Structure formats: C-alpha cells, structure tokens
Amino acid sequence: MEKADAIVIGSGQGGNPLARDLAKRGRVVLIERDHIGGSCINYGCTPSKAFLGAAHNAGRARRAKNLGVHASVDVDFPFVMNRVRDIVGSFRDGSTKRLSDASVEVVHAEASFTGERVVKAGDVEFTAPLVVINTGTSAAVPNVPGLAQTPYLTNVSFFAQTTLPERFLVLGGGYIGLELGQGMARAGSKVTIFHNGDRVLNNEEDDVSKALQESLSEDGIDVVLNAKVSRVSFAGGVFTVELEDGKRFEGEQFLVATGRKPNTEALHCDRSGIGLDDRGFVKTDAQFRTSCDGVYAIADVSGQPAFTHVSWEDYRRMTDILAGGKRTRDDRVLGYAVYTEPQVGRAGLTYDQAIKKGIRARKEELPLGEVARAVEWGQERGFYRMVVDQDTDKIVGATLVGYEAAEIVHVFIAHMQAGSTWKTLDESVHVHPTYCEGLPSLARLFEPT
Numbered sequence: 001m002e003k004a005d006a007i008v009i010g011s012g013q014g015g016n017p018l019a020r021d022l023a024k025r026g027r028v029v030l031i032e033r034d035h036i037g038g039s040c041i042n043y044g045c046t047p048s049k050a051f052l053g054a055a056h057n058a059g060r061a062r063r064a065k066n067l068g069v070h071a072s073v074d075v076d077f078p079f080v081m082n083r084v085r086d087i088v089g090s091f092r093d094g095s096t097k098r099l100s101d102a103s104v105e106v107v108h109a110e111a112s113f114t115g116e117r118v119v120k121a122g123d124v125e126f127t128a129p130l131v132v133i134n135t136g137t138s139a140a141v142p143n144v145p146g147l148a149q150t151p152y153l154t155n156v157s158f159f160a161q162t163t164l165p166e167r168f169l170v171l172g173g174g175y176i177g178l179e180l181g182q183g184m185a186r187a188g189s190k191v192t193i194f195h196n197g198d199r200v201l202n203n204e205e206d207d208v209s210k211a212l213q214e215s216l217s218e219d220g221i222d223v224v225l226n227a228k229v230s231r232v233s234f235a236g237g238v239f240t241v242e243l244e245d246g247k248r249f250e251g252e253q254f255l256v257a258t259g260r261k262p263n264t265e266a267l268h269c270d271r272s273g274i275g276l277d278d279r280g281f282v283k284t285d286a287q288f289r290t291s292c293d294g295v296y297a298i299a300d301v302s303g304q305p306a307f308t309h310v311s312w313e314d315y316r317r318m319t320d321i322l323a324g325g326k327r328t329r330d331d332r333v334l335g336y337a338v339y340t341e342p343q344v345g346r347a348g349l350t351y352d353q354a355i356k357k358g359i360r361a362r363k364e365e366l367p368l369g370e371v372a373r374a375v376e377w378g379q380e381r382g383f384y385r386m387v388v389d390q391d392t393d394k395i396v397g398a399t400l401v402g403y404e405a406a407e408i409v410h411v412f413i414a415h416m417q418a419g420s421t422w423k424t425l426d427e428s429v430h431v432h433p434t435y436c437e438g439l440p441s442l443a444r445l446f447e448p449t
C-alpha cells in the first residue's frame with residue numbers, strides 16, 4: 001500500500017485547485033477515471049456554452065427582422081462542433097498542465113474504497129490521512145421501455161455529434177434540455193421537447209417558464225407538456241417516441257436530459273464508513289465532513305447546488321477549513337443562470353422561498369419594456385424582479401429574465417454579499433442606456449407610497 005498526504009478522488013472544479021494547493025505541502029494523488037477537468041470542462045458548461053455561442057448568434061440573426069435586418073443564416077454544424085471540441089481540448093490541456101506543474105500525481109483509474117481512508121485505483125492501493133471526494137454527477141436515465149436499447153444521447157455524447165439531425169427530440173424541460181434543445185433549433189434542426197410537468201423549468205417561478213416557452217415557440221420548437229413517454233424505439237436511423245396518450249414523434253437524434261445522479265456507485269463508500277443519503281449523495285456536515293474521520297466530500301456529489309462556481313467555492317472553503325477556519329458550505333449568496341434566450345439570472349431567494357423561510361418579504365417587478373436599452377436593442381421579452389426583507393430593507397433575492405441576464409444578475413450578487421438595502425441600489429447611478437439602468441428603477445418601486 002502506498003502512503004500519500006492527501007488523496008483527491010475526481011478532478012472536478014474544486015478537486016483540481018485543492019490538489020494543486022495541497023501538493024505544495026506533501027504528496028498528493030488525484031484519481032480520475034475519465035478526462036481531467038470533470039464534467040464542466042468536458043461535458044458541461046464549456047462545450048454547452050461554446051455550442052450556444054454559435055447557436056444563439058444564428059438565432060439572433062434570424063430574429064433581427066424586427067430591427068429591419070433580414071439575414072439568411074447558414075449554420076456550418078460540423079465547424080460549430082469542431083470548434084466546441086477544440087475549446088474543450090484546450091481547456092482540458094490547460095487543467096492537465098496545471099496539475100503537472102504543481103506536481104500532483106494523477107492516476108487515471110476508477111477509484112473505490114477498500115478500507116478506512118484506503119482507496120484502490122487500478123492495481124494500487126493508496127492511503128492518506130486526508131481524502132476528498134469530488135466525483136460529481138452523471139446523467140440520470142429514466143427507466144422507459146425500449147430506451148436502453150437505443151443509441152440515445154446524453155450530455156456526454158451530445159458534443160460528439162458531427163452532422164445536424166433533421167429532427168431532434170429532447171426528453172426533459174430542465175435547463176440542460178432547454179439550452180441544448182434551443183441550441184439545436186437555432187442550428188437548424190426541427191426540435192421537440194417532452195417535459196413531464198405542466199411548464200418547462202418548473203423549479204423556477206411561473207412567469208420565467210412563460211417567457212421561455214414563448215421564446216422557444218418563436219424558434220419553432222414544439223414543447224409537449226405533461227408528456228408521459230411509454231416507449232422509445234430506434235430503427236433505420238430514426239427514433240420513435242410514443243406517449244401514453246397514443247401520440248408518436250420521430251427524430252434522427254434523441255437527447256435524454258432528465259436530471260443527474262451522484263457518482264458514488266463505484267466508490268463503495270461503506271467500506272470506509274462513509275454514509276450516503278437515500279439518493280446516493282455523500283452525507284456531509286456544513287464543513288464537508290463525512291461520517292469517516294479525515295474524509296470530506298465537496299460539490300455536486302455532496303448534494304449541493306450543482307454548479308461549477310459552487311464546486312470552485314468549495315475548494316476555497318475547504319482550504320480555510322483545513323487551516324482551522326470557520327467557513328461552511330452555506331456562507332454564500334447563491335447565484336446561477338440559464339443560457340437560453342432569453343437568459344435567466346437568479347440570485348438568493350425567490351419571493352416564495354423567502355416567505356417559506358419566515359421572512360416578511362416584498363417583491364417588485366419591472367418589465368423590460370420599461371428599460372430604454374431593451375427597447376432600443378429590440379430585446380423587450382422579460383422582466384427584472386427583486387425581493388426585499390421588509391424588516392431590514394435588505395435585498396434577499398432577484399430573478400432576471402432577458403438579454404444577458406446571466407451578467408446583469410451579478411449586480412444583485414454583489415449587493416447581497418455586501419448586505420445592501422434596496423435604498424443603496426436606488427441611490428446608485430447606473431449608466432444610461434444600459435440594461436443595468438433598470439435596476440435602480442426597480443429599487444425605486446420599493447419606496448413607500
């Protein structure tokens with residue numbers, strides 16, 4: 001058995017920098033069963049946003065008619081996907097080099113525990129006083145009759161596509177299904193999205209779903225709501241999706257985007273006394289400690305909001321905790337975005353979440369039609385909403401739907417981190433004409449009448 005000072009399992013967005021930092025003080029072994037960089041770089045954020053970089057440009061060009069611009073759009077799909085893979089390759093090479101420069105020992109194998117803080121990778125067993133699990137999640141595939149016998153796509157195989165399918169079917173109206181589905185429509189496929197709820201993106205507020213559904217429909221996407229898929233088959237290069245109500249749909253490609261499951265099966269956590277919850281996520285306390293001394297779990301696999309910036313932040317918190325600090329997994333303003341068109345930007349709590357937490361919350365909205373820049377740019381679909389705690393006047397959350405909402409939401413993240421009240425935002429002088437100029441106007445709506 002080989003002794004190390006630390007073992008990191010999985011090269012996710014938190015595990016990589018943590019391994020590099022720990023390697024300054026001792027022998028660090030990082031075990032990865034797939035590509036370096038985890039899902040973000042290889043199968044998640046990087047390829048999806050590189051793909052959308054092309055797809056949304058095509059979509060915006062087509063929609064420029066309302067500005068008097070009549071573009072004929074021709075998407076070179078093989079070029080688009082090669083560019084996506086080139087960007088992935090360069091990001092992956094960068095991560096690999098940084099680990100090597102930091103003298104992290106990378107072992108390319110699947111890791112599994114064989115005892116307390118003992119991890120087997122290939123033929124070698126390693127032990128260390130510190131083990132960090134950063135194994136992430138993978139696509140959860142539902143148990144639909146026939147599906148397993150078809151060559152369906154997941155977020156992993158999606159980015160290996162080389163030809164544009166004429167018809168593209170998507171199972172799942174969450175953010176991955178919507179981003180990739182809208183992207184494929186904008187690249188030129190006829191897209192159908194099947195969703196088992198009564199509105200897409202149903203973790204968000206109703207009017208967010210409504211704005212998105214209108215926009216998807218403008219892109220020619222059919223969204224089948226309350227869809228109960230009874231069978232999927234594949235013959236002669238064509239997928240057939242049958243619904244319980246007897247409707248049938250066909251397409252040349254079929255993407256399954258119905259949620260994520262934790263990568264814990266191969267780990268055999270029980271052999272190291274590490275507890276899992278009933279969905280298979282590693283149970284941790286607020287400082288990432290598992291039920292086994294010296295073993296920590298960070299990011300997606302510990303059931304936290306599954307975002308790259310959360311994983312990266314976990315690394316910074318772990319660094320503090322290992323040095324005896326008091327940081328926890330909860331000491332943050334959580335923000336995230338959905339990169340559809342229009343985009344969705346979220347920070348902190350929604351109004352309903354705030355009320356459920358017992359906050360005396362108040363919300364106000366500003367439609368984008370009242371923001372000069374949105375009118376001038378022809379991007380009026382959407383709204384800005386802010387939620388305030390009436391007892392303290394502090395901003396506790398925001399929902400933005402509209403052009404580049406993923407960028408604009410950072411104004412709220414910064415204000416919330418600083419503990420600002422709506423009055424501070426109201427008094428801020430924002431540049432004219434910008435989308436952000438709408439935010440002090442939104443804050444002004446909280447002025448008592």
Ligand SMILES: Cc1cc2nc3c(=O)[nH]c(=O)nc-3n(C[C@H](O)[C@H](O)[C@H](O)COP(=O)(O)OP(=O)(O)OC[C@H]3O[C@@H](n4cnc5c(N)ncnc54)[C@H](O)[C@@H]3O)c2cc1C
Nearest residue numbers: 010012013033038039040044111135136299300306307308
């Ligand atoms: C299509 C898609 C788009 C996304 N877009 C965004 C976005 O725009 N913004 C955002 O913030 N987030 C996005 N995400 C989520 C984001 O990718 C993850 O939250 C992020 O990668 C953090 O993951 P992680 O650090 O927990 O682990 P991961 O990045 O998933 O890395 C885990 C690593 O562990 C390895 N592993 C697993 N089990 C073992 C084992 N037994 N032995 C050895 N290695 C193992 C895996 O191979 C993997 O490389 C997206 C995800 C998907 C799927």
